[in-house]
Amino acid sequence: MSQFNRRWTITVGDQTYPIFDAEIPDIWQEIAEEKGFEITGRVRDRFHLVLRHNDCGAEMVSKVFTLRTTIPVCPTCLDERRRVLCAAAGVTYLGRGHHPNYFRILLPCGHETSRQQELLERVRLGSNEIRCEECLGHRLRAEARSRDWELIGADPQGELNYRLYRHDCGHFQRVAVVNMLTGRFTCGGCSEGWTRDPSFIYAMRFVLTSGREAIKVGFSRDPQSRLRHQLITDRDQYAMLIRTIPISTGRLAIILEKKLHLRLRRRHPEAVLDRSEFGGEVRVVSELYCASIETEIMRLLDDVEIWAKAIDRRRARMARRDQRR
Numbered sequence: 001m002s003q004f005n006r007r008w009t010i011t012v013g014d015q016t017y018p019i020f021d022a023e024i025p026d027i028w029q030e031i032a033e034e035k036g037f038e039i040t041g042r043v044r045d046r047f048h049l050v051l052r053h054n055d056c057g058a059e060m061v062s063k064v065f066t067l068r069t070t071i072p073v074c075p076t077c078l079d080e081r082r083r084v085l086c087a088a089a090g091v092t093y094l095g096r097g098h099h100p101n102y103f104r105i106l107l108p109c110g111h112e113t114s115r116q117q118e119l120l121e122r123v124r125l126g127s128n129e130i131r132c133e134e135c136l137g138h139r140l141r142a143e144a145r146s147r148d149w150e151l152i153g154a155d156p157q158g159e160l161n162y163r164l165y166r167h168d169c170g171h172f173q174r175v176a177v178v179n180m181l182t183g184r185f186t187c188g189g190c191s192e193g194w195t196r197d198p199s200f201i202y203a204m205r206f207v208l209t210s211g212r213e214a215i216k217v218g219f220s221r222d223p224q225s226r227l228r229h230q231l232i233t234d235r236d237q238y239a240m241l242i243r244t245i246p247i248s249t250g251r252l253a254i255i256l257e258k259k260l261h262l263r264l265r266r267r268h269p270e271a272v273l274d275r276s277e278f279g280g281e282v283r284v285v286s287e288l289y290c291a292s293i294e295t296e297i298m299r300l301l302d303d304v305e306i307w308a309k310a311i312d313r314r315r316a317r318m319a320r321r322d323q324r325r
């Protein structure tokens, strides 16, 4: 295009500029040529030019000042260099990221992410690699699932090789990622050793942010610590241990707790709270019940206490009989 063009605007790249109808001084054209460009027009105001890059033939808008003082950077060639860098690093360049020096890229697995140019350069040299967070999360969840654990999130203690998991028994535990893969760890909530240790059946009362009072019934070796460290996600939430029943072994506690939930669900299905009501507030696997059936729950816990004692007495009797033989 030339300064005699009758159009009012010109499009360069993906932007449209008003044409600034004025002559192009020869001295500017000479400077442009020296730097590998040709001035093809003037836009916006007397300070801006359209340059065509001789190497690639693409046009760009530049300030006259920039042309005079430095070698303008051709965005088309810059993009091409980024594309080549990304390809050499094994990914696809999608464009510039939201932060300076970040590129949006497509990983070979098909996930989109963004990385710093500097990292991509190290990947190209083979001194670094790009890990897909999405694929990693997917893999860790699957590995945990296959061992009856659920991936909850990052390690609360900030250890990069650890994650927080929840066992199907309801116990939360930090586990090294590699141990979850190999299975070389035991659940602190229900492992063999623990199931022989004394335990408790407990009931706790919570006030949810909806204002509803809820009751949780469960078993734990240490109900106080379970309440403090594992159940409550918001530290200010009102929660209180309202009953603990000592049980001779963890294994018996598991059985009694299951039986209790079964009865409560069967007798008071209307009091079982919907998970959506407390999911973000109380970290539990089993049910929460509306506090309106607290009396019923306490009555069932009386039964639990009686069952537990009866079972212990029977076991003691059997043990004595075995000794006499």
Ligand SMILES: [Zn+2]
Pocket: 053, 055, 056, 057, 058, 074, 075, 076, 077, 078
């Ligand atoms: Zn270029």
Ligand SMILES: [Zn+2]
Pocket: 107, 109, 110, 111, 132, 133, 134, 135, 136
């Ligand atoms: Zn991926």
Ligand SMILES: [Zn+2]
Pocket: 167, 168, 169, 170, 171, 187, 188, 189, 190, 191
């Ligand atoms: Zn467990």
